Amino acid sequence: FTVEDLARALDALFVAGIDDMVAVGDLPAILGRLSARGLALGIASSDCEASVVAMTERFAIAPLVTFVAGWDSGHGVKPEAGMALAFAERVGVAPAEIAVVGDTDHDMGLARAAGAGLAIGVLTGTGTRESLGARADLVIPSIAALEAALFG
Secondary structure, eight states, X not given: OOHHHHHHHHHHHHHHTGGGOXXXXXXXXXXXXXXXXXXXXXXXXXXXXXXXXXXXXXXXXXXXXXEEEOTTSSSOOTTSSHHHHHHHHHHTOOGGGXXXXXXXXXXXXXXXXXXXXXXXXXXXXXXXXXXXXXXXXXXXXXXXXXXXXXXX
């Protein structure tokens, strides 16, 4: 494989696997409550944009998501700042006014590189308290705990 061929093959696998994905919690309810509180929501992924869009449709959260970026969206890749900076610009706030929530050290690196106001690690993905905690402001057990973490 060339790098380009490998990237296309992996992207195709991720898109093809959307129907086999399992949500961590009731995403429409969790994200709906955050949106109802006035938060703009976005997804910055190391997957391709097409797979992220397909995932938002599969889990019925597309109407709740203001911004979607994949590695191929033109904002750079994690842990570079581009995706978070593009999100902040899209929603009209300074980077220091956003929170980056993620399950990898690359997500925490994205938050730090962009100057995000909060870097929140979640333990329902590939990261551990140890791998996330060094750069996270807060580590929570899952996205389901995000509303309580932010608003008490």
